[in-house]
Structure formats: structure tokens, C-alpha cells
Amino acid sequence: xxxVIDFYVDVIxxxxxxxxxxxxxxIMLKADLNLSIRLFSNDEKLFENMLESKDLNIDYFDxxxxxxxxxxxxxxxxxxxxxxxxxxxSFDFEIKLxxxxxxxxxxxxxxxxxxxxxxxxxxxxxxxxxxxxxxxGVLQNNNFNYKTKDDFLAFIxxxxxxxxxxxxxxxxxxxxxxxxxxxxxxxxxNDENTYFIFGxxxxxxxxxxxxxxxxxxxxxxxxxxxxxxxxxxRGENSLVSSLLTGNVTLWDIYKExxxxxxxxxxxxxxxxxxxxxxxxxxxxxRDFNLGDKYKNFENIILKREYYKPNFxxxxxxxIKNCDAYEKIKEILN
Numbered sequence: 001x002x003x004v005i006d007f008y009v010d011v012i013x014x015x016x017x018x019x020x021x022x023x024x025x026x027i028m029l030k031a032d033l034n035l036s037i038r039l040f041s042n043d044e045k046l047f048e049n050m051l052e053s054k055d056l057n058i059d060y061f062d063x064x065x066x067x068x069x070x071x072x073x074x075x076x077x078x079x080x081x082x083x084x085x086x087x088x089x090s091f092d093f094e095i096k097l098x099x100x101x102x103x104x105x106x107x108x109x110x111x112x113x114x115x116x117x118x119x120x121x122x123x124x125x126x127x128x129x130x131x132x133x134x135x136x137g138v139l140q141n142n143n144f145n146y147k148t149k150d151d152f153l154a155f156i157x158x159x160x161x162x163x164x165x166x167x168x169x170x171x172x173x174x175x176x177x178x179x180x181x182x183x184x185x186x187x188x189x190n191d192e193n194t195y196f197i198f199g200x201x202x203x204x205x206x207x208x209x210x211x212x213x214x215x216x217x218x219x220x221x222x223x224x225x226x227x228x229x230x231x232x233x234r235g236e237n238s239l240v241s242s243l244l245t246g247n248v249t250l251w252d253i254y255k256e257x258x259x260x261x262x263x264x265x266x267x268x269x270x271x272x273x274x275x276x277x278x279x280x281x282x283x284x285x286r287d288f289n290l291g292d293k294y295k296n297f298e299n300i301i302l303k304r305e306y307y308k309p310n311f312x313x314x315x316x317x318x319i320k321n322c323d324a325y326e327k328i329k330e331i332l333n
Contacts, residue, residue: 002057003032006071007039009078010063015046016235020100020129021078022050023139023218023237027325029056040066052217071095074332088122095121098331101128103138103236105267110134114331125331129236129324131271137322138240146245149227156224160214169193169209170304171228175238176252183293193301196224199234230304232297246315248304250297253289265289275317277310 005028009021018041025037036057041047047060061069067087075097077083088095101112113128113135129136147155153164174181174188175198185205188195194209198221203212216224222241225231231242234252242249251268253261269282280303288296300307 002034002036003074004036004038004072005074005076007037007041007076007078008063008066008081009039009041010081011041011043011046015043016237017079018043018046019050019218019235019237020139021076022047024076024325024328025058026051026056026218027139028328029058031325038069038072049215050218074098076100083122083124085119085122089120091121093121094123096332097122097124098127098328099124100136101126103129103240104135105130105132105264105271107132107267127328127331131240131318131322133321137324137327138318139237139324140240140244140319140322146223146226152223152227156216156220159220160216162211162213164196164211167194167209170230170301171196172230172232172301173198173225173228174232175199176232176234177254180234180252180293184297187294187298187301191301196228230301232300240318243311243314243318246308246312248300248307248311250285250288250300255289262290272310272314275310275313277307281307281310 007021007025009018011018021039021041025039029035029037036059038059038061039047040061040063042063044060044062051058071088071091073093073095075095077097078100079102080099083097083099109128109130109132112126113130114125116123116125118124127136129138131138149166153166156162157164170193172193173196176184181197181200188210189205189207192209196211196213197203198213198216200212201214205212225242225247226245228247230248230250231245232250232252233239233242234254239249239251253264255261265286269285272282284296284299288300
């Protein structure tokens with residue numbers, strides 16, 4: 001008999017929320033062929049774009065219709081979505097619910113992760129994704145076989161109707177917030193490296209070494225980060241995917257109205273300091289997010305080789321210590 005898990009994910013203004021859920025579903029379904037997943041969300045088109053494979057045991061349902069269904073005994077509730085206990089209490093069986101928080105890097109995370117409480121028939125466990133030890137880790141697939149640059153370019157050229165050739169210049173992927181793109185676009189237009197801009201399909205840039213990319217299925221995007229030399233990314237999912245390639249990465253962090261991003265920047269810098277990163281990189285990362293984006297974008301491009309060994313060490317640490325799927329299995333068992 002197949003085991004079924006329900007995923008509840010509310011897409012508000014960040015498709016990375018659904019991306020995390022879909023990526024986790026793919027990892028779990030590939031690892032356990034007897035597992036099925038019912039994913040309840042509110043953006044079916046985005047779901048279909050992210051998950052092109054039709055041979056996985058995952059079914060999509062609209063989140064607004066949730067109460068028309070009997071819940072399964074295991075529920076993954078993503079990113080602190082409000083738990084409807086009244087709905088869950090109406091059933092006479094025990095429910096194990098893992099409540100996923102957003103990616104965090106501050107010192108208090110380890111004291112929150114894996115804490116649990118009971119609300120009548122519902123047993124809730126907090127799960128906090130993070131790169132810190134004794135936390136939830138991050139999504140990865142150590143057995144994911146990246147295609148080589150030549151093979152992957154041939155693959156995506158055919159699949160997405162592109163015409164990308166390896167001109168031996170640095171490949172730089174750019175997936176950033178709009179304000180950031182507006183500030184760095186001049187450098188991109190004047191540079192000889194090859195740039196791939198994600199998230200702005202339809203943007204008109206008439207330059208042979210600048211490609212405005214279509215929406216990629218998750219595995220394709222991860223492989224693309226692997227064949228690039230430098231990845232400028234937004235969102236925690238893309239950050240982690242880039243770090244797992246060992247390539248030089250610059251994170252365009254989301255700017256919050258309450259300035260919480262300033263503390264997140266310092267938390268991340270504190271973490272990176274454990275891997276022999278120098279103040280030079282910290283200054284670039286901090287100033288790229290809080291100061292002169294153009295200048296610091298230019299600096300990361302120029303100093304790629306200098307930072308590469310640090311990112312290799314960081315990748316090895318993540319693979320060894322931060323496998324979220326293994327930590328999820330421990331909670332479920």
C-alpha cells in the first residue's frame with residue numbers, strides 16, 4: 001500500500017516557496033517509489049512549469065478546495081502557513097504535521113529546529129532549513145548527475161529553442177531583483193563575458209553575448225548553474241542550488257521593509273567566515289546588497305578565480321552536513 005503525504009504551500013509573491021516544495025517532492029518521490037504526494041497550492045501554471053515530468057506520483061489540487069478532502073496522516077505545511085486546527089480536529093485519527101519555516105542563519109535556529117508540540121490529534125514538529133549544524137539543512141541530491149557543458153548546451157538548445165555556444169568566456173547566470181538588474185545592466189551590456197538573465201523573459205537586449213532566458217524546469221536550472229562560472233542569484237533556493245555546484249556565488253538578498261535583511265546579511269557573513277572567506281568577499285557581498293551594486297558586481301566578476309577555492313570547501317561542507325531529506329526522514333521515522 002502506498003504511503004501518501006499532503007503538501008500545503010501558499011504562493012503569495014515568491015515562487016521560490018513552491019519551488020522548495022516541488023524540489024522536495026521530487027527528491028522524496030525518486031527515493032521512495034511507494035510514496036505519493038498530494039500538493040495543495042494556488043498556482044497550477046507555476047507548478048506545471050516547475051515539474052515537467054509526468055511519471056512522478058504527485059497530484060496537484062487547489063488550496064482553496066482543501067476542506068473538501070480528508071487529510072492524510074502526514075502533512076508538510078510550508079513556510080509557517082497558518083495551520084487550520086479546526087479543520088484537522090474534525091478527524092478522529094492522529095496527524096503528524098511538519099511545519100517548515102523559512103531559511104534562517106542566526107544562532108538561535110538550532111534551538112527552534114525539531115521542537116514539537118501536540119494540539120489534540122495533531123502532532124506538530126518545527127523544521128527550519130539552514131546551513132548551520134543541528135538544523136534542518138537544505139535540499140540537495142548528491143546523486144544528481146550534472147550534464148557536462150557541451151552536452152547540456154546541446155540539450156537546452158533543443159529543448160528551449162535556444163542557440164547558445166561555448167565561446168570560452170566566463171558564463172555568468174543572473175537571477176536578481178528588478179532594482180538590482182537596473183543597476184547592473186550597464187556592466188552586462190559592456191562586458192565581454194557571456195550573461196544569462198533569468199526571470200525577465202521578453203526583456204529586449206540586442207547583444208550577442210547576453211541571453212534573456214525562458215523559464216527553466218528545476219533540474220535544468222540547477223544544471224545551468226553548474227555549467228556557469230559565476231552565479232548571481234536571488235532567493236534561498238537558488239542560493240543553495242548555486243552553492244552546491246561549488247561555483248562562485250553572489251546572493252541578491254530580498255530587501256525587507258523592517259530591515260531584517262541587514263541582520264540576515266551579517267548572519268550569512270558570520271557563517272562564511274568559518275570557510276576562510278576573506279573580508280574582501282564580505283565587503284563585496286554586503287555592499288552589493290546595501291551599497292554600490294554596479295561596482296561590486298564588477299568586482300565579483302573580476303575576482304572569480306580568487307574566491308573559487310572557498311566555494312569548493314563550502315560545497316563539500318553542505319553535502320556532508322546539510323542534507324534536509326535525511327533530517328526529514330529522521331523526524332518521520
